[in-house]
Amino acid sequence: MFDLNVYDKSVALANSKERNAIMPLLSWDIYSVFFRNLKGVHADFSHLEQMSSLYKWNLNLDLLKELKDNDAIIVTNADLKIEFASQGIAAMSGYQPLEVVGNSPKMFQGKNTSVEKRAQINLAIATQKPFEATLVNYKKNGEQYDCHIRSFPIFDKKGQLTHFIALEKAA
16 A cells, blocks of 8 residues: 555655655546546446437437547437537537437527528428538637537437437547
């Protein structure tokens, strides 16, 4: 077991005037962020799997891979109200997942969001087609960022539209 006295002595030495003090490196310091992110991904995956089962989604998408490959995933209902946002939304936009639930994804748009791209997205949604676009979005603090979105309509096993899913990356 790690002797904390060694650590304390190293800290004391580092705080002294000695310039060649060597600090012990605890591996947990390195991996704690990794584990926290991994826990969030698995919680998000579990939630998406529950939604998929509840609504009987007919979706050919590896949700775990998409959670790892994208900054955020947002799921809206057919009326375009956000029902789920992955933990990654906080780092990308400054909004916590629960802050966006119940809102429209338009909450991320602002004066510099392209009217033409918004029209293209609206057409794809109205015709229940997938789309891919990069547009200017806004963080909670008002700062703008480019957001690359791949979105798909989600149908149940009977072919009825239930949700839309957006896979997002800060561009």
